[in-house]
Amino acid sequence: MKMIELLRYDLPEDIVALWMAEEGSQLLPLQTMAVKQYGLFSSENLLVQAPTSSGKTFIGEMAALHTAMRRKKVVYLVPLKALAEEKYRDFQAKYAAYGLKVLLSTRDHREQDAALEAGDFSIAVVVYEKMAQLLVRRPERMKEIDLVVADELEILSDPERGGGVELLLTRILQARRRLIGLSAVIGGSERLAQWLEATLIHYERRPVELHQGVLHDGVFHYRGYNSAVEDAEPLAATPPDPEAGFWELLLQSLRLLCGREERSLIFVKAKPESRRGAAALAEELNLSPATSALEALAALEDTRSRRCLQETLAGGVAFHNADLSPEERRVVEAAFRQGEVQVLVSTATLANGLNLPARNVFIAPEKWRYDPRLAIPWKAPILRSEYENMSGRAGRYGAGHDFGRAVLIARTPYDRETLWRRYVEGGPERITPQLDRSPLENHVLRLVASRYCRTFPELLAFLQRSLTGQWVWQEALTRDEETALVRSALLRCVDFGVLQLEPDDRLCATPMGMAIAAKGITLNSARHLEAWLTQVGLRHWTPLELLVQATLCEDGRGAPVMLTMAEYEQGIYPERLRQRLAEEGMETEVLPLTLDGKLDFEVVRSLKTALLLDDWIAMTPLRQLEEDYNCMAGQILAAAEQCSWLVESCAAMAEATGAYSRFVEALKTLSRRLAYGVETEALPLCALRLNGLSRNVLREWQDAGLLCPAALLKSPTSTLENVLDADGLKALRRWARKMTQAERKHRKAPEPRLQLDPQRPGEVRIGDAV
Numbered sequence: 001m002k003m004i005e006l007l008r009y010d011l012p013e014d015i016v017a018l019w020m021a022e023e024g025s026q027l028l029p030l031q032t033m034a035v036k037q038y039g040l041f042s043s044e045n046l047l048v049q050a051p052t053s054s055g056k057t058f059i060g061e062m063a064a065l066h067t068a069m070r071r072k073k074v075v076y077l078v079p080l081k082a083l084a085e086e087k088y089r090d091f092q093a094k095y096a097a098y099g100l101k102v103l104l105s106t107r108d109h110r111e112q113d114a115a116l117e118a119g120d121f122s123i124a125v126v127v128y129e130k131m132a133q134l135l136v137r138r139p140e141r142m143k144e145i146d147l148v149v150a151d152e153l154e155i156l157s158d159p160e161r162g163g164g165v166e167l168l169l170t171r172i173l174q175a176r177r178r179l180i181g182l183s184a185v186i187g188g189s190e191r192l193a194q195w196l197e198a199t200l201i202h203y204e205r206r207p208v209e210l211h212q213g214v215l216h217d218g219v220f221h222y223r224g225y226n227s228a229v230e231d232a233e234p235l236a237a238t239p240p241d242p243e244a245g246f247w248e249l250l251l252q253s254l255r256l257l258c259g260r261e262e263r264s265l266i267f268v269k270a271k272p273e274s275r276r277g278a279a280a281l282a283e284e285l286n287l288s289p290a291t292s293a294l295e296a297l298a299a300l301e302d303t304r305s306r307r308c309l310q311e312t313l314a315g316g317v318a319f320h321n322a323d324l325s326p327e328e329r330r331v332v333e334a335a336f337r338q339g340e341v342q343v344l345v346s347t348a349t350l351a352n353g354l355n356l357p358a359r360n361v362f363i364a365p366e367k368w369r370y371d372p373r374l375a376i377p378w379k380a381p382i383l384r385s386e387y388e389n390m391s392g393r394a395g396r397y398g399a400g401h402d403f404g405r406a407v408l409i410a411r412t413p414y415d416r417e418t419l420w421r422r423y424v425e426g427g428p429e430r431i432t433p434q435l436d437r438s439p440l441e442n443h444v445l446r447l448v449a450s451r452y453c454r455t456f457p458e459l460l461a462f463l464q465r466s467l468t469g470q471w472v473w474q475e476a477l478t479r480d481e482e483t484a485l486v487r488s489a490l491l492r493c494v495d496f497g498v499l500q501l502e503p504d505d506r507l508c509a510t511p512m513g514m515a516i517a518a519k520g521i522t523l524n525s526a527r528h529l530e531a532w533l534t535q536v537g538l539r540h541w542t543p544l545e546l547l548v549q550a551t552l553c554e555d556g557r558g559a560p561v562m563l564t565m566a567e568y569e570q571g572i573y574p575e576r577l578r579q580r581l582a583e584e585g586m587e588t589e590v591l592p593l594t595l596d597g598k599l600d601f602e603v604v605r606s607l608k609t610a611l612l613l614d615d616w617i618a619m620t621p622l623r624q625l626e627e628d629y630n631c632m633a634g635q636i637l638a639a640a641e642q643c644s645w646l647v648e649s650c651a652a653m654a655e656a657t658g659a660y661s662r663f664v665e666a667l668k669t670l671s672r673r674l675a676y677g678v679e680t681e682a683l684p685l686c687a688l689r690l691n692g693l694s695r696n697v698l699r700e701w702q703d704a705g706l707l708c709p710a711a712l713l714k715s716p717t718s719t720l721e722n723v724l725d726a727d728g729l730k731a732l733r734r735w736a737r738k739m740t741q742a743e744r745k746h747r748k749a750p751e752p753r754l755q756l757d758p759q760r761p762g763e764v765r766i767g768d769a770v
Helices: 003-009 013-023 029-036 056-068 081-095 113-117 128-137 153-157 162-174 189-195 246-259 271-285 291-298 304-313 326-337 384-391 413-424 440-449 456-465 467-476 479-496 511-519 523-536 543-552 565-570 572-583 601-616 622-629 633-656 661-676 680-688 695-703 709-714 717-721 726-748
Strands: 046-049 073-078 102-105 123-127 145-150 178-183 199-202 209-216 219-224 230-234 264-267 317-320 343-346 360-363 366-371 376-381 403-409 499-501 507-509
Touching: 003 013, 013 056, 013 081, 029 046, 029 056, 029 199, 046 056, 046 189, 056 073, 056 145, 056 178, 073 081, 073 128, 081 102, 081 123, 102 113, 102 128, 113 128, 123 128, 128 162, 128 440, 128 511, 145 162, 153 162, 153 178, 162 178, 162 440, 162 456, 162 467, 178 189, 189 199, 189 467, 209 413, 219 403, 219 413, 246 264, 246 271, 246 360, 246 403, 271 304, 271 317, 271 343, 291 304, 291 326, 304 317, 304 326, 304 633, 317 326, 326 633, 360 384, 384 403, 384 413, 403 413, 440 456, 440 479, 440 499, 440 507, 440 511, 440 523, 456 467, 456 479, 467 479, 479 499, 479 523, 507 511, 511 523, 511 633, 523 543, 523 633, 543 572, 543 601, 543 633, 543 661, 565 572, 565 601, 572 601, 601 622, 601 633, 622 633, 633 661, 661 680, 680 695, 680 726, 709 726, 717 726
Parallel strands: 046 178, 046 199, 073 123, 073 145, 102 123, 145 178, 209 403, 264 343, 264 360, 317 343, 360 403
Antiparallel strands: 209 219, 219 230, 366 376, 499 507
């Protein structure tokens, strides 16, 4: 189907012309099927299941634009903030000039949440959990949404997040909103489509052929994804050493592929391995330096990862993992897209959704798994679905490749045979519902708090309609057992004081329950934080004290800051915490743990995170934090984001209990400080969001006494021009003048007088306040 034919479906000529320039003159076969055979521009639910790079994403985009052009609202759901940011930038670049209002909402992008809650958008790109939280605060917004595009539906099987996503989708289905689900090839897709009340569009061909196979003895044995034809090709210039390991075998293939100027993406199981592997490959391959990327990195804040990247980029190789800052990740991604980097070593951070033009993908068949309950990591085989996601990064449509390669490396005949059977011949896993694998009371609270389930029968019926209710409970439980399970979860909520039963048997959330549900924290975390709020009273408290509480609660235990066994055995962080609390005039008894004796590994990791974040908000440079705490910038930023959310939740809980407004505001201020990593005085400047006004600059301005508006007005223009462009400089000056004028008016205003009225012996009036 020609792209121009989309004009028949009431799409504007300007939009179709833009798509022709971006996507080409022809729709892909899957996209043509969606439009012509399955009513993409109608009102029916669809589940689009197809291999990576087959054009699923553009199907969702076409439907979103068709809906938005009728002045109806669209929510585009994604599982990861990196995907949300990429999709938002893409939509903004394409459609903002046309007049469509595109919003982004993730945990660390909260600046547009007010517009989202007000329904002031055409298309909102939202992470699943943020959408669930919105519907607690503003349940009526569901009625205003005409279309929901749900990307990467494989997240339903995620042990930690799947249950929440399942209930969100159930809510969308119950509200009769149109849903278009997008997923890679999964098992049991017909049954999933039935649950979604959707027509299944199942397509198994890729627009670019993919050779999936195993490299052994220098020969790549593969099967064509589309053709199913098996063949082989040499992928090593010289016969390999029989004793060679993964990296030696990989290096031989990369020498051959780089000589052909083919880009390769290598997936490994751990962040340190990605750094070390990239360094070794850069030294051995000796490729041309990535000059533009090196220049871009030079402008960023100094970190360990930046220095490592500078070394590898000098040899045309890069790495990508969660330890990098967002800015560093974007530099790496841009360099790979532009061809400056020929070899990129990555963890699974790049496996989901990001569009990078690799000709070849090499995949390590194992990954590290971690369960906080066991407190130890272990190696486990990657899932077949994970293999499909990774291999799908090769041979992307539009990259100019006639085929791509997805390569598993085998050292022995046994490896060759078993890897082939499991991954090349193996079938996809089925979606596994997760709602019954986490405390049900967390979900019950959110359903009642959102005013969607107001009685027990409504609550029971809703949960029975969920994926877990349809696929698990219906087969494993009797109706009485289902009723008892839900009633037990409800009673736990009532006992905790977050739900109450009204005289007419209607359920409602207490103020505390509303606060907890709206922020999305678990009841266990809420119990922990409420205990601190109860005992803190009116006494003096410090940010460090609350940081310890936040990192010790259930939601805080998942902070990504690493703790080595050597650090744990040395006991440096409990001792450092004891000393810092003493310096702040605090007693260790204010904490819900004893600092004497041997502490649990996860507790010590939490204490380390709290100490690190206490230094983070004191504006300690990232590089110094990395050295002081033996960690990486990406870990610090992720921990700060997570703890900011938990402190914000604590503020909402305090407000719900009627705490003093000054105390609540202090908590909110601490949350904002964590988000930006600054002292309180710098927060107004952070809120301006001016390009170039980085944390580094704010620290320098703090040392120079430039954080107050009056000082900024007096500072030489040349000082500010080194940081800001012309528009940013104007905005800063305008803000400084406004704040200075407001401060002058405040100083001139008469002080409120204390007034006593003999006729009103029970009142004291200060100004207009009683």
